[in-house]
């Protein structure tokens with residue numbers, strides 16, 4: 001499935017702003033972004049329940065919609081699964097799953113049984129939706145959408161109505177069924193964890209535009225800007241001023257060659273990429289090429305979070321705060337002096353807000 005330069009305007013406001021995207025068979029692409037950024041609208045346009053103001057949509061190499069020509073939703077070979085999955089209450093599970101199927105009775109029955117068996121619901125084949133739990137209804141909705149073997153599956157926050165533990169299980173199950181069926185999947189979510197868990201490819205959306213697209217690993221490890229970095233985890237921001245192509249910080253100098261003298265830069269580091277060392281009578285560890293210079297800081301607060309500890313430090317250098325996570329129980333007393341080192345290969349350097357043009 002490919003969409004090219006999709007634009008959708010509501011009442012003078014451009015909600016989807018020149019979005020292009022490709023989703024390949026057998027791949028899950030997550031459209032990830034904060035509430036209101038235009039994800040659902042993009043999905044609705046692809047499904048054909050809404051129409052773009054400009055741009056083209058292709059499925060399997062064929063144009064299904066531009067601003068003149070339009071294939072109706074039911075002929076786009078698209079399966080839909082939305083948060084309010086709305087099974088037909090007056091139809092049995094078997095009838096729900098068979099709803100969009102064509103072919104002989106026996107063929108339909110075979111497909112229905114095969115899918116229900118795949119999601120462990122064959123025993124509920126003659127039940128009605130109200131007799132099923134939320135998770136079971138969700139699985140019926142999934143196989144109902146997949147039954148006619150759509151080329152594209154469009155899923156809008158399909159797991160958000162489920163409680164946490166059930167959600168993880170259903171996500172994993174759904175993912176393996178989707179992979180077996182081989183459809184191209186576009187899944188909308190506002191949860192970074194869900195995207196990291198499900199996606200082969202993430203398209204990060206913001207203010208109607210795709211801010212960045214790539215494999216989860218790349219998006220996480222090479223964010224395009226500060227907001228993209230901050231979307232996936234807490235971040236620390238170390239601000240500095242460029243002088244002679246270098247920026248001086250508590251952790252030593254950083255090369256910032258793309259930035260003009262006098263402009264401000266933000267050096268971003270995630271809390272798990274800061275190392276902690278002990279104070280040795282006022283001295284810290286020696287500098288290394290990997291971490292640069294260590295900087296002294298004082299513990300302000302320490303909390304155990306379950307799988308890790310979060311320690312907040314106040315830097316001697318300039319009084320700013322840094323957050324550090326440690327994958328263990330580590331609860332130093334407030335006021336304890338320690339030394340911090342940052343993994344330089346995990347730092348991202350961006351122009352500070354207001355200094356973007358200078359870069």
Ligand SMILES: Nc1ncnc2c1ncn2[C@@H]1O[C@H](COP(=O)(O)OP(=O)(O)OP(=O)(O)O)[C@@H](O)[C@H]1O
Nearest residue numbers: 010011015033034035036037038039040041042190
């Ligand atoms: N039919 C419509 N008429 C007018 N405005 C609309 C319409 N549909 C959506 N919008 C507006 O477009 C913006 C984007 O909505 P959309 O549902 O695409 O966002 P989203 O990223 O999916 O958010 P969420 O995760 O909250 O669903 C919102 O501000 C919404 O109010």
